[in-house]
Amino acid sequence: MSVRKLKPITPGQRFRVVNNFEEITTNKPEKSLTVGIKKSGGRNQTGKMTMRYTGGGHKKKYRIIDFKRNKFNVEATVKTVEYDPNRTAFIALVEYADGEKRYIIAPNGIKVDQKIVSGESVEPNVGNAMKLKNIPLGTVISCVEMKPGQGAILARSAGSSAQLTSRDGKYAIIKLPSGESRMILTECMAMIGSVSNSDHQLTVSGKAGRSRWLGRRPRTRAVVMNPVDHPMGGGEGRSSGGHPRSRNGMPAKGYKTRKKNKVSNRYIVSKRK
Numbered sequence: 001m002s003v004r005k006l007k008p009i010t011p012g013q014r015f016r017v018v019n020n021f022e023e024i025t026t027n028k029p030e031k032s033l034t035v036g037i038k039k040s041g042g043r044n045q046t047g048k049m050t051m052r053y054t055g056g057g058h059k060k061k062y063r064i065i066d067f068k069r070n071k072f073n074v075e076a077t078v079k080t081v082e083y084d085p086n087r088t089a090f091i092a093l094v095e096y097a098d099g100e101k102r103y104i105i106a107p108n109g110i111k112v113d114q115k116i117v118s119g120e121s122v123e124p125n126v127g128n129a130m131k132l133k134n135i136p137l138g139t140v141i142s143c144v145e146m147k148p149g150q151g152a153i154l155a156r157s158a159g160s161s162a163q164l165t166s167r168d169g170k171y172a173i174i175k176l177p178s179g180e181s182r183m184i185l186t187e188c189m190a191m192i193g194s195v196s197n198s199d200h201q202l203t204v205s206g207k208a209g210r211s212r213w214l215g216r217r218p219r220t221r222a223v224v225m226n227p228v229d230h231p232m233g234g235g236e237g238r239s240s241g242g243h244p245r246s247r248n249g250m251p252a253k254g255y256k257t258r259k260k261n262k263v264s265n266r267y268i269v270s271k272r273k
Contacts, residue, residue, distance in 0.1 A: 016206030057215025067151035069129035088158035107193035133186035145188035159198030
């Protein structure tokens with residue numbers, strides 16, 4: 001996995017840093033595992049804009065990903081490693097011994113023709129999926145469930161990973177990418193290894209047009225708005241805008257918004273940094 005800096009032959013390429021896509025093996029998705037996406041442009045069912053700075057973007061199809069990995073003790077062969085426009089991580093097309101095909105989040109280092117399997121008594125090799133109660137302590141994991149059978153929720157983006165640090169009764173203690181340590185039921189599934197495309201954070205778009213391709217419209221800074229539009233708007237000349245806060249007045253820059261009496265607080269062993 002590596003990135004490549006382009007020669008500045010145009011203004012848009014002067015600062016552009018692109019992904020080499022060395023792991024990608026095909027550019028055509030599996031047709032049976034794709035569905036169309038209807039874009040809203042940030043509007044709700046009545047046509048009112050509820051999400052600003054959203055709209056446009058390249059047409060794309062959604063790849064149906066198997067986040068549950070619930071086909072137990074059936075060996076699968078990795079057919080392709082593909083780019084997915086809907087997420088930062090790469091995805092892998094696997095074909096099970098009975099002929100069924102599924103997409104999974106590709107772990108770092110996965111290769112075509114590699115054999116993977118999910119189950120309780122399987123080897124803790126990269127790409128295999130196991131319950132937390134069967135994974136050796138200290139193992140780097142990703143695509144972690146929060147509730148048994150729910151499907152992967154945690155550590156799914158490019159390059160992210162968690163670590164299984166200990167077990168206490170029916171709970172396993174996981175150190176998450178944010179630095180938070182949290183208790184999760186040992187019946188939950190997780191994939192061995194970190195997520196692919198770890199150099200995603202090193203890429204530089206190089207021009208504003210690339211954000212438009214991704215469906216992001218230009219964002220207006222709060223300090224240039226009028227007082228009626230934002231708490232940080234108004235003032236004579238180039239004023240600083242006052243205390244940083246959101247459009248509805250919630251302070252930013254370190255203000256804690258998590259509820260003190262939230263039910264899931266008891267599962268957090270140590271908070272994120």
